[in-house]
Amino acid sequence: MQESATPGGAPRRRVGRPRSGVLDRELIARASLKLVTSGGYTALTMSAVAKALGVSPSALYNHVESKQELMQWIQEIVMDGVDSSAFATHPLEQALLRWAASYRDIFVDHAPLIPLIAVLPVSGSPRTLQMYEEVAAGFTRAGWKQSQIIPSIVAIESFIFGSALDATAPLDIFDPGANAGNIPHFEGALAAQRATGNNSAEDAFITGLRAMITGLLANAELD
Amino acid sequence: MQESATPGGAPRRRVGRPRSGVLDRELIARASLKLVTSGGYTALTMSAVAKALGVSPSALYNHVESKQELMQWIQEIVMDGVDSSAFATHPLEQALLRWAASYRDIFVDHAPLIPLIAVLPVSGSPRTLQMYEEVAAGFTRAGWKQSQIIPSIVAIESFIFGSALDATAPLDIFDPGANAGNIPHFEGALAAQRATGNNSAEDAFITGLRAMITGLLANAELD
DNA sequence: ACCTGAACACCGTTCAAGT
DNA sequence: ACCTGAACACCGTTCAAGT
Numbered sequence: 001m002q003e004s005a006t007p008g009g010a011p012r013r014r015v016g017r018p019r020s021g022v023l024d025r026e027l028i029a030r031a032s033l034k035l036v037t038s039g040g041y042t043a044l045t046m047s048a049v050a051k052a053l054g055v056s057p058s059a060l061y062n063h064v065e066s067k068q069e070l071m072q073w074i075q076e077i078v079m080d081g082v083d084s085s086a087f088a089t090h091p092l093e094q095a096l097l098r099w100a101a102s103y104r105d106i107f108v109d110h111a112p113l114i115p116l117i118a119v120l121p122v123s124g125s126p127r128t129l130q131m132y133e134e135v136a137a138g139f140t141r142a143g144w145k146q147s148q149i150i151p152s153i154v155a156i157e158s159f160i161f162g163s164a165l166d167a168t169a170p171l172d173i174f175d176p177g178a179n180a181g182n183i184p185h186f187e188g189a190l191a192a193q194r195a196t197g198n199n200s201a202e203d204a205f206i207t208g209l210r211a212m213i214t215g216l217l218a219n220a221e222l223d
Numbered sequence: 224m225q226e227s228a229t230p231g232g233a234p235r236r237r238v239g240r241p242r243s244g245v246l247d248r249e250l251i252a253r254a255s256l257k258l259v260t261s262g263g264y265t266a267l268t269m270s271a272v273a274k275a276l277g278v279s280p281s282a283l284y285n286h287v288e289s290k291q292e293l294m295q296w297i298q299e300i301v302m303d304g305v306d307s308s309a310f311a312t313h314p315l316e317q318a319l320l321r322w323a324a325s326y327r328d329i330f331v332d333h334a335p336l337i338p339l340i341a342v343l344p345v346s347g348s349p350r351t352l353q354m355y356e357e358v359a360a361g362f363t364r365a366g367w368k369q370s371q372i373i374p375s376i377v378a379i380e381s382f383i384f385g386s387a388l389d390a391t392a393p394l395d396i397f398d399p400g401a402n403a404g405n406i407p408h409f410e411g412a413l414a415a416q417r418a419t420g421n422n423s424a425e426d427a428f429i430t431g432l433r434a435m436i437t438g439l440l441a442n443a444e445l446d
Numbered sequence: 447a448c449c450t451g452a453a454c455a456c457c458g459t460t461c462a463a464g465t
Numbered sequence: 466a467c468c469t470g471a472a473c474a475c476c477g478t479t480c481a482a483g484t
Contacts, residue, residue, distance in 0.1 A: 003280075007301070008479080020337045021466070021467045021468075022467090022468085023423070023467080023468090026462060028398075039377040040380075045456090045457070045458085046358050046374070046457085046459080047456090047457085047458090055468075055469090056468070056469055056470070057458085057459085058459080058460075058461085058468080058469070058470080058471095059467075059468050059469075061458095061459070061460080062467055062468075066458080066459080067457095067458065067459090088329075093433075111338070112338075113390060114334075114388065115334070115337070115338060116317030118385070118388040118389050118391070118392055119388070119391055119392045119393070119395070119396070120392075121393065121395065121396050121397075121398060121400070122396060122397055122398075122399065123398055123399055123400025123401065123402065124400075127371065128403050129399055129402050129405075129406055130405075130406070131411065132397075132406070132409045133406040133407075133408055133409045134404070135409075136406075136408040136409040136411075136412045137408040137409075139408075139412070140408050140411070140412070142318075145374055145415075145426075146411055146412055146414075146415030146416075147412075147415040147416050147418065147419050148430070149412035149415070149416070150397070150412050150413055150415075150416040150423065150426075150427070151416065151423070151426040151427040151429075151430040151431070151482090152425065152427075152430060152431075152434075153412075154389060154424070154426075154427035154428045154431075155382075155386075155428070155430050155431025155432075155434065156431070157385070158382060158385030158388070158389045158427065158431060159378075159381055159382045159435070160385065161297055161384075161385040161388060161389075162341075162380070162381030162383065162384040162385030162386075162388075163378075163381040164336065165338060165341040165342070165381070165384060165385075165420070166377060166380070166381045166384075168341070168342055169342045169343075170342070170344065172344065173342070173343070173344050173345060174344075174345055174355075174373070175344060175345075175346055176345065176346055176352055177344070178346065179346065179349050179352050180354070182352070182353075183351075183352055183355070183356040183357075183359075185355045185356055185359040185360040185362075185363050186352065186358075186359040186360075186437075188359075188363070188369055189359045189362070189363070189369055189370075189372035189373050189376075190373060191369075192368075192369030192370040192372070192373075193369075193370050193372070193373035193374065195370065196370050200374070200377065201377070202379035203374040203377075204373070204374040204375075204376075204378045204379070204381065206374075207374040207378050207439070207442075208374070208375075208377075208378025208379070208381060208382065208435060209376060209378075210438065210442060211378065211434075211435050211436075211437075211438030211439040211441075211442055212363055212382070212431060212434050212435045212438055213434075214434075214437070214438035214442060215418065215433065215434030215435055215436070215437035215438030215439075215441070216417055216430070216431075216440055217432040217439065218434075218437055218438070219430075219433060219437060244447070244449075245448090246448080246449090268475090268476070268477085269476085269477060269478085270475090270476085270477090277448075278450090279449065279450050279451070280478085281449075281450070281451080281452095281478080281479075281480085282448075282449050282450075282475085284477095284479080285447080285448055285449075285476070286448090289476065289477080289478080290476095290478090345458085371456045
């Protein structure tokens with residue numbers, strides 16, 4: 001999409017440093033991610049990015065079309081942290097468990113990207129496409145019917161995104177407050193879950209992931 | 224939380240019309256929801272709500288603490304549309320399928336609420352608590368081990384929220400664009416899914432929901 | 447008690463002007 | 466080609482002043 005994709009007669013820019021100016025996609029993305037890491041997504045403003053780079057906010061718009069595009073750059077970097085290597089080495093079930101756990105863990109720290117990603121065309125993100133390729137290859141090698149691979153991937157991904165959002169919730173999110181008393185079954189279940197001492201979000205993620213993968217494998221029609 | 228919950232010596236306000244002023248929680252919530260229905264969540268600004276009510280924006284703050292609280296009011300109303308009645312009449316598996324489908328369908332039209340809800344304490348939403356009670360009762364009647372009920376509910380809910388986000392994605396979201404060619408397994412799977420003629424998001428939702436429920440039932444330890 | 451109007455402290459983004 | 470500074474068109478929210 002960028003330097004790597006300037007074929008033919010496109011105005012070719014020298015590899016490495018640009019000819020003039022201080023800014024760069026790489027520099028902007030890096031500074032942005034640093035801001036997010038230290039202050040969360042509320043700290044990510046065009047002003048803050050510009051300040052971190054010692055430049056005026058309007059200067060950024062010579063290199064990035066919008067804040068939305070900037071967030072796609074961040075997504076590219078974040079997505080690169082997802083570990084999908086297990087598909088090449090492990091049976092599908094275990095590879096899926098590893099991949100999904102890695103995927104979720106990373107997006108717990110980047111929850112504000114989720115509504116964006118869920119809606120963004122993957123064509124803008126080569127790394128995401130590469131990840132899908134590895135996952136799809138895993139399903140194929142396991143003998144899955146081709147037409148069931150995409151729905152299965154999307155289903156797991158939807159669960160991952162939902163779980164990552166859920167993991168950002170406060171621990172006492174289910175506290176019934178003033179409404180306690182009218183909801184015996186729910187309160188009983190809540191008390192029992194608490195008694196296990198498990199983190200609720202983590203517990204739900206593991207339970208749901210195991211269930212979904214078990215269910216997908218059970219319902220799958222193989223070729 | 225509101226008029227209905229003013230026990231004891233709390234300053235009781237007459238039912239129906241307030242003593243003075245034009246505004247009201249009911250009126251504000253209704254006008255807000257109307258804005259959302261007609262123009263989506265980008266149309267929901269404090270200015271727009273005020274304008275719809277023929278009042279100045281600052282007037283709203285006599286009745287609502289923040290836009291965030293206003294969105295909680297909307298959530299209350301939206302949540303009321305989720306159909307959890309099947310738990311009282313149907314076996315757990317079928318009740319879960321119905322409930323989840325209803326839940327997702329509703330939140331496809333209210334995706335911007337999802338990041339909010341996933342993080343909001345349920346104590347502020349009696350209707351949400353009531354829904355959880357019905358779902359928990361369904362699990363209990365089916366003989367589930369108490370400590371597994373909450374994780375199972377949260378897992379399904381996470382999947383629902385993720386799927387609702389996914390359903391707002393453009394149809395061509397998976398189009399590999401310029402990166403086509405390097406990703407044979409993914410492209411093959413994509414072509415096969417397309418050949419079915421099914422809506423991709425719908426397909427993934429049904430596949431994932433069936434899988435998760437199958438898996439939860441298979442992995443469950445009953446009492 | 448509740449509403450108005452002005453003001454505040456932000457946003458992201460545009461654009462003429464400079465180099 | 467790239468940066469600056471001023472400006473624009475918004476946000477949500479506060480607050481003194483009125484009734």
